[in-house]
Every structure is written in structure tokens, then in C-alpha cells.
Amino acid sequence: MSAGSLSRISRPLLAGLLAGCLLAGLPGVGHVVGGPALLSAQTPEQRYTDWVRPGFRPQEYEFRRNRILDGLRAAGGGLLLVPSSDGITHGETFRQLEDFWYLTGLEVPQSMLVLDPRRDVSILFMPQRDPRFENPGRPNDFPGRPLLDDYQIRGIGGADDYRDIAELDGFLRERTGRGEILRVNAGAPGDVPDPVVPLIGSLDATASLIRRLRDDHPDARLVNAFEIVARLRMVKSPAEIMRMRRAAHATMAGIRAAAALVRPGVDERTLQGEFERACRQAGAQSIPFTPIIKSGPNSLWPWRVLAAHYDRRNRRLEDGDLVIFDVGCEVNGYVSDVGRTFPVNGAFTEVQREKLLVSTRAAEAVIAAVRPGVTLRELTAVAYEAIPDEEEPYMQTPSFFGHHIGLSSGDPALLDEPLAPGMVFTIEPWYYNHDLGVSVFVEEVVVVTEEGAEVVTAGLPRDPEALEGLVR
Numbered sequence: 001m002s003a004g005s006l007s008r009i010s011r012p013l014l015a016g017l018l019a020g021c022l023l024a025g026l027p028g029v030g031h032v033v034g035g036p037a038l039l040s041a042q043t044p045e046q047r048y049t050d051w052v053r054p055g056f057r058p059q060e061y062e063f064r065r066n067r068i069l070d071g072l073r074a075a076g077g078g079l080l081l082v083p084s085s086d087g088i089t090h091g092e093t094f095r096q097l098e099d100f101w102y103l104t105g106l107e108v109p110q111s112m113l114v115l116d117p118r119r120d121v122s123i124l125f126m127p128q129r130d131p132r133f134e135n136p137g138r139p140n141d142f143p144g145r146p147l148l149d150d151y152q153i154r155g156i157g158g159a160d161d162y163r164d165i166a167e168l169d170g171f172l173r174e175r176t177g178r179g180e181i182l183r184v185n186a187g188a189p190g191d192v193p194d195p196v197v198p199l200i201g202s203l204d205a206t207a208s209l210i211r212r213l214r215d216d217h218p219d220a221r222l223v224n225a226f227e228i229v230a231r232l233r234m235v236k237s238p239a240e241i242m243r244m245r246r247a248a249h250a251t252m253a254g255i256r257a258a259a260a261l262v263r264p265g266v267d268e269r270t271l272q273g274e275f276e277r278a279c280r281q282a283g284a285q286s287i288p289f290t291p292i293i294k295s296g297p298n299s300l301w302p303w304r305v306l307a308a309h310y311d312r313r314n315r316r317l318e319d320g321d322l323v324i325f326d327v328g329c330e331v332n333g334y335v336s337d338v339g340r341t342f343p344v345n346g347a348f349t350e351v352q353r354e355k356l357l358v359s360t361r362a363a364e365a366v367i368a369a370v371r372p373g374v375t376l377r378e379l380t381a382v383a384y385e386a387i388p389d390e391e392e393p394y395m396q397t398p399s400f401f402g403h404h405i406g407l408s409s410g411d412p413a414l415l416d417e418p419l420a421p422g423m424v425f426t427i428e429p430w431y432y433n434h435d436l437g438v439s440v441f442v443e444e445v446v447v448v449t450e451e452g453a454e455v456v457t458a459g460l461p462r463d464p465e466a467l468e469g470l471v472r
Contacts, residue, residue, distance in 0.1 A: 072228060128149070129145060355433065
């Protein structure tokens with residue numbers, strides 16, 4: 001067959017013919033045939049550490065697991081099951097489930113960490129191989145990656161024991177057969193719920209785990225571990241706080257860059273794009289939630305209402321509008337969440353300024369009251385004291401006008417847990433006045449210190465005159 005004839009054969013057919021020749025032992029196959037080599041060497045099998053940079057030192061993960069084990073013992077024992085993400089992607093970059101990441105530092109899929117306080121051990125059940133690196137039809141592009149037998153992985157998270165995920169079912173049946181309690185983090189205080197598979201939609205990872213445990217181990221006692229996990233995750237280590245500072249600084253840089261574009265005629269997505277560009281330029285790997293940038297009538301609606309339709313969030317700014325930024329970015333797994341309000345024409349009206357000060361004064365009152373020993377519920381009372389009675393109907397009113405942040409913009413929190421140094425949360429007194437058509441807010445990130453609070457986002461002004469200056 002001539003080179004010209006070869007050129008008319010489809011690549012899949014040609015590959016099949018050459019593979020057959022290779023199996024038959026014919027000479028010369030794989031050498032040059034009128035051009036570059038037709039068969040290349042197999043791509044080497046990949047290793048986890050070729051792709052991943054370790055997060056924290058193994059000692060930090062060990063400390064976290066030991067603290068959880070202590071909490072489990074104090075609560076009466078039971079095996080804590082911590083699932084990983086399934087690893088399935090719909091186009092987005094993989095992000096590990098928070099508790100699993102927090103306790104192992106590993107980006108492995110389809111795995112389960114089991115903490116056993118009775119035996120004082122942590123066991124990581126995971127697949128033999130990473131299914132994301134397997135595709136028999138494209139071996140050069142998907143060359144495989146071992147997990148369970150890759151001993152370098154064991155030096156990252158430092159669990160005590162590693163087993164095949166296929167052994168988990170038998171392990172649980174053996175332990176529950178002897179009366180062992182099973183614990184899961186249900187995501188909120190209270191009893192473990194009984195998830196129902198919806199007619200439309202799907203269960204999240206935790207609900208799916210609970211449903212499966214109830215089906216497979218109907219006689220086992222299932223207990224919520226939310227409070228045990230929350231008490232630990234609420235207090236950030238110095239290494240965690242360092243990452244959160246970087247995320248906050250990148251977010252502030254993004255807000256400044258986007259605020260400089262604010263003017264009549266600019267649309268909201270242009271501001272969103274500039275915010276994201278500046279965040280990534282400042283070192284952010286990801287955006288933890290779709291940036292909420294809303295102007296004029298859009299600003300009067302909470303994000304869940306505003307985002308209920310595909311193309312609602314791209315309004316053009318108009319003279320006299322306010323535009324609100326409720327945005328964040330992510331650096332090495334840790335997030336920020338910051339908010340500011342800007343006048344589109346560079347100057348607040350008297351009414352806009354007055355309502356903005358309702359929000360900022362409430363925030364400042366809460367910040368001044370933050371100190372070790374105070375509870376989030378007590379901070380709620382402080383906020384209400386700072387809000388004029390006639391303005392209270394227009395204020396967002398969840399707990400203390402804020403939320404804990406860390407691995408997510410909604411880190412676990414307990415309202416009656418006394419504040420302690422290292423806790424990080426936002427303070428965001430939202431103001432929605434549909435009667436006047438005015439919505440404003442500020443959102444600060446604070447760290448509890450030995451003496452009170454450090455405002456991590458203090459580098460971004462919140463007073464009306466300085467906010468006007470960022471637009472002009």
C-alpha cells in the first residue's frame with residue numbers, strides 16, 4: 001500500500017490495522033511511514049503528587065482529626081463517616097467536600113474517612129485507582145492513576161490506616177452488628193433528618209449518605225455530629241487565617257478595580273468580569289459564588305430572587321442608581337465575602353447616604369462588641385440596638401447580620417457558642433427598602449482576637465465620602 005493510499009484511510013481504521021500488525025509481530029510497524037511515527041509510546045501512569053500541591057502540614061490534619069476524636073469520645077462515641085466528593089464533573093473544576101478536605105487535605109474522589117474514637121484511629125477507605133484518569137478508548141490521554149497503593153498520598157493527610165473502598169460495606173456491617181453508633185455531619189444542629197429522594201432534583205452528598213446508611217443498616221443508631229465538627233471548624237488556625245487574608249485582599253482589589261468602571265451605561269456583567277479578572281490577577285484560583293453585582297431595581301432583591309431567571313442579572317447602570325457588590329474569591333481553598341454600595345454617578349443622594357449610614361452604623365456597633373466570650377446571639381441584640389426602630393422592618397434579620405466563613409461562605413456556626421480567638425465571620429447588615437426604592441449594605445470580614453476584633457477588610461473604605469471617591 002502506498003503512502004497516498006494510507007492518506008485516504010481514516011485514522012481509527014489505520015490505528016486498528018497497525019495494532020493488528022503489531023500483535024502479529026510484523027517488522028517495521030511503529031516506524032516512520034511517509035512522515036512522523038504512527039504509533040507513539042504510552043503516556044506514563046500519573047501520580048497524585050505530580051498534580052497536587054500539599055495544603056497544610058500533615059501535623060495540622062492530625063491535630064484536627066484528634067480534636068474530632070476527642071469530641072466524639074466526650075459525646076458518647078460512635079464512628080464518624082466523612083464522605084469525599086464523587087468526583088463527577090459537569091465542566092467545573094473539582095472541589096473536595098469541605099469536611100473531608102479539612103480532615104485529610106486530599107483531593108481524592110469516591111472515598112470515605114472513618115474516625116473511630118474507641119480504637120483512636122482514622123481509616124481512609126478509597127478506590128484502588130482514580131476513575132477520572134481512566135478511559136480505555138483513549139489510553140494516551142487517560143493513562144491511569146493509582147490511589148490506594150500510592151504511598152506518597154499517605155504522607156499528605158496522614159491517616160492511620162488505608163483500605164479499599166470496596167471493604168467499607170462489610171466493615172460497617174460488622175461494626176453496626178455489634179451495636180456501634182454511626183455519626184454523620186448533617187449540616188445543622190438537631191436530629192439526623194430522613195431525606196426523601198425528590199421527584200425532581202437529586203440529593204446532596206450528605207443526604208445521599210444518610211439515605212444509604214438508613215437503607216443498608218436499618219438497625220443502626222444514626223447520630224448527628226454537626227456540633228462536634230462546628231466547634232472545631234469555627235476556630236481557624238494561623239495558617240488558615242493567612243489564606244483568608246489573601247482571599248480578602250484579592251477581593252478588595254477586585255472591588256476597587258470594578259468600582260473604577262462604575263458609571264451610567266455600564267452593564268452589571270462588565271463589572272462582574274472586571275471583578276473576577278482582578279481577583280485572579282491578585283492570586284485567586286476560583287470564585288466561590290457567582291458575584292452578586294446589582295443596580296437600581298435589581299438591588300432591591302435578594303440574590304435568590306434576582307437569579308431566578310437566566311438573563312435578569314445584566315442591567316445597565318443609570319444615573320442616580322446605587323450598585324451593590326456582594327462578592328468573594330477563593331485562595332487555596334479558603335474564601336472571602338465582602339460587600340460595598342456605590343453611587344453610579346459618583347455622589348449619594350441625601351436619602352441614599354442616610355440609609356447607607358443605617359447599615360454602616362449597625363456594622364460598626366457589632367464590630368465594637370466582638371470579643372472572646374460573647375455569643376453570636378448577643379451580637380444580634382447589639383445590632384438591633386444600633387438600628388433605629390423605624391428602620392428595623394427594612395433590615396435583613398438572620399443571626400447577627402452575618403455568617404462564619406472559611407472553606408465556604410457559609411462555614412458551620414453555633415449561635416450560642418462563645419466567641420474565641422481565631423473565629424472568622426462576616427458582618428453584613430442588609431437594608432432593603434422597597435417603599436423608597438433604596439437598598440444598601442456593607443459587609444466586613446472580622447477575626448476574633450484576644451482583645452476584640454480585627455477587621456480584615458479595613459483596607460476598603462465603607463464611609464460614604466470614601467466610597468464616592470472610588471467611583472470618581
